[in-house]
Amino acid sequence: MIDYGATFKRLREDKGLKIVDLEQPNISRSLIGKFERGQTRISADRLDKLLSDMGVSHDEFLFLGGDRSDNYIYMKLHEMGVQTGEPKEMQQLEAMITRSTNDLKHGRGGIGARFMREFGIMLKYGIDKETDKQFYDRVEVKKHVQPAVDFLKQAETWGRIELDIFTLFYPGMSPTDLLALGRLAIKRAHFYSQLRTEQMRLVDIIYTAFNGLIYADIAGAAEMLALEESVLNGMDEFMTDLTTQRLRLISSKGLLKMLQGDIEGGYTQAMSVVPAYEIAGMNKMSEFTKKQAELTRKEILAGNPRNIPHTYSMLI
Template identity: 25%
Template sequence: MLKTSGKIFKIIRESKNMSLKEVAAGDISVAQLSRYERGMSGITVDAFYNCLKNMAVSLDEFQYVYHNYTEADDLVFSNRLSEAYRENNLVKLESILAECQALEKEFPKKKNYRLNTIIAMGTLSHCDQHFQVSKKDVDYLTDYLFSVDEWGRYELWLFTNSVDLLTSSTLETFASEMINRTQFYNNLPENRRRIIAMLLNVISVCIEENHLQVAMKFLNYMDNLKIPETELYERILIKFYKALYSYRVGGSYALTEMEQCLGTLEFLSAYGAAQRMKEQMERIVLPQLQICK
């Protein structure tokens, strides 16, 4: 790994047309940096970050090149799983689950492989009601999340994709503690996006299960996040869930707002998201209309 990272570092430095002296910039000796690039010795973390800064290269950019111009494995996996879910592709989801189970069996001591398997099972169960996740697996996931004091990108992803598996009390506890558990990371763009996705999932589940006080609590929190106008999908979902909440508490006028949100997604050709929104409206709106009749 030392030889590989040094080689990658050299590729980036040369692509910037910078000399060893320019990159070292007094933070490390030129000789030591040269040995690192040749795989002969390591450098401190501080020196590594300073040298990246001197090249105006972010850690994400370094990792992208390090992984042969592809995203890190966890991002590739989460993207594949999300894509299969959006497509409601049971064959693809079953294939992903089989891959997870194979890795878990090959590396039984690695927690993340078992956790990935549980999330894959949860995603499959969301698309196929006949598939169930065992209480033992849900407890394993819950215990892991409780054990981590500071949630990073991976923990946020786990929670975001498991809200349907958790009890309402556990869901509220985790969502409430999320702010404290992510305080060191929530300014990172990727983590911020995951926090927003997590909260939207929590709000959705709470509205469906009629935990309206909890739903309003997190809808109010979303208002304080000041989501940029460029993040249109998130803003549409927030508007939709506010209208769905209003409809739940008796605001029949909110149906028009929900239909506008649905129409916007369809206009933008976001048909998968629009279909899920339509299905959620049908699950909540139609029963209430029948009750009114």
């Protein structure tokens, strides 16, 4: 069930408002505080009045706070752990698949159980099977990705669960589906346009689409990158701490430039963010950026840019 108080508090804080800013003669700050902590309820009329004062529609409130079973996905991802194909890690993956399957059979976990099972099997095939085919071209992978693609295409509105499913399955999506769903994510997540924290989530999703398209559909990747920059620029009025996203954007532009023909110029641009990551103590991002830029440059010079696999970034 929706946690009305917690959802209200998240929206209020996201809007930069204090409880006292919403206090009214018949809605005291004490009542609002207790409501947010789950210690009391308030009438629908009072809730709608408070939401109106915050500039939030009732539909938006329900959309963002609805029961989407997203906690189940996070829990199973934690159980699964990082997967590189090592025996111990594969055992964790198998155990996660088994538990998700059992939960699904017994009506537990909701939609999260369904898709975590499919995701686990998709990932298992990707690790188990040695083949020259790209991940998204493998028959076994397609079988488990297709239900997620169909679900996302049919969803009238995208909330957190839809964005999470997109993030999970994007490595197995064909470039055509990935581009179509990247566009759809932006269109269907329109409720996010006024919320700072959810805008950041949307930026990450656009980057996910770019990340999957970069070595498969250059034009599509360029479209996603332009959209990411547009969203970031539109957030300047509200957000000041966008350092990581802007560094990532610069690096991504460099990779794109390399694939578009300016190999050395793009390589220099991609590598230009490395010192900033190092100064900020973001050593993993520094190493990741270096390896990605170096691998891209190497394969392009060798005439094999399509040999570069999708880079799988768990963003949820």
